[in-house]
Amino acid sequence: MFKKFQPSTDISGQTAVKSSVQRSLRAGLLSQWKIDPDTLESIWPKKENITLVKCRDHISIYALNGEPLFFQHFDGPLYPTLRLLHKYPFILPVVRVDRGAIRFLLAGAHMMCPGFTSKGGWLPPPEEALPAGVAVAIHAEGKEHAIGIGITKLSTEDIKKVNKGVGVEVVTHLGDDLWALQKV
Amino acid sequence: MSAEQATTAAPQPKPPVQVLYCEVCTFPPEYCEFGSRLSKCKEWLKSEHPDLYDRYYSEEALQSKLGTMSLEQQTKLEQEAAKKEAKAEAKADAKMKKKMSSQVQIKRIQRQKNKYVTAIHGLEAFDIDLKKAAKLFAQTFATGASVTKNAQGLDEIVVQGDVSDEVFDMIREEKGVLKGVPESNVELIEEKKKKS
Structure with missing residues (x-):
């Protein structure tokens, strides 16, 4: 999915995410990943607003303070970035x-x-x-x-x-x- | 890897695993052997984390890695790795050379009889963010500065007013984001408006 992905040309825009959407994202993460709410809280604190980075081919990356946390293709499953997975290796089978x-x-x-x-x-x-x-x-x-x-x-x-x-x-x-x- | 999961099922947030990344190839050091700069990675690990170096590159570690692979496969793999490394090095060299030979052009273009704009071209070859540089110019000269595509479709910074000498000085003094451009690679050009 990220073959020949150039940040300068393939990222089309960054927007803040509505809080209602953030809530559903949070619910999605909790249901899709093997993660408990407290751990999610430490990855993504409630107060912090996440930004949506829209990319080519309907890839959306969600970033916290400029650091990509997870991404999604269309409405597919949410994938953590590899760096996040390294920190919390238990979230995926x-x-x-x-x-x-x-x-x-x-x-x-x-x-x-x-x-x-x-x-x-x-x-x-x-x-x-x-x-x-x-x-x-x-x-x-x-x-x-x-x-x-x-x-x-x-x-x-x-x-x-x-x-x-x-x-x-x-x-x-x-x-x-x-x-x-x-x-x- | 499932054993420690079961023991830490308490409601407390699980602490993140601290992962060390190789500073040379950005991979976790255990994957350096598959990168294209193995020998440099090895050097780095040896000097920074000698204990880890022993773990990954000692004789026993190498022996156990051989485990499921025949000797033939292993030698083939090693050859390929060496080849890949040489290739990557050549590529990096070529890139460096290209960078050193590329020119930054500061062009003074006449718009009206006594009105000029300054176009700066070629900064991106030195890993300078054009947007940030344009902002810097706009701030220091209190004029408009923007990133535009020129006739050849390449990006350049256009600053309003004749500031070519000042820009030249700024690049020489490495102000702000304007870093790493050798003075000899900068040239000043004047472009007169063609009479029509």
Whole structure:
């Protein structure tokens, strides 16, 4: 999503967000992320007003004091930025890819099923299976921090079954243009 | 990673994890090996955080990383990494060279018999924010200054009035945002209005 994203040309404007919209955003975050209200309060204090940064292709980034916190595509799920995810790694369910996939992930490729099912990869067990279309944190074999954020294209059970083709679409990854955008 | 989640389910806000980022490539240091400036990252980590350096680049760490990969794959990967690094370096060099050779032009353009505007072109090559620079000019000279596209479609700053000498001095003294422009790269040009 953030391939060839140039802040100077691809950001069309910044606006303050209405408080009613902020309330619904807050509710959305609480329902979509594994986060309790107090932690959200420390990320985004109630008093602080968030700004909406509109970008090309219907991407909206929400920033607090110029620091991007989370973003959204159309009305899709809310994704935290990778820096926020590093600070609060528990807010998204985790999947892990093997070492061989890291190189491709950092080049912006989508993650294929075998990367999750091989020895170095990890998927939630059947009782915690994730459906398709869920935001996930992508971790890498032998690494502590998340390497990217993606959205599942198949449910995790299907990934194990099919074991072919794209399993998780990468939304943002280490070193992409959103990563480079530290301040807006 | 799920073990510590269960223990900290208290209603208190969870403190953020402090993540160290490499100052060279901005990645967390464990991912430096996939960046394009590995050797510089290594140097930085060694001098700033020797304990972490030992953790990521000691012999055992390298050995355990080999775990799931065959030797053949590993050597191939290393070669590619070296290649990538060389490429990135060449790119950075070329960029630097281009920067050093690019010119900043201060042009005095005659509008009326005794009315001039000053156009400053080429500042963006030195990573100067044109909008901020225009604001600075507007403030110091108390005139209008704006960022406009010139005939070639490139951005330039147009300041009302003849301030070319003053602008030249400002760039030389590195006032405000006007930083990092070598004096030799600045040239003053005069453009007369064509008689028609």
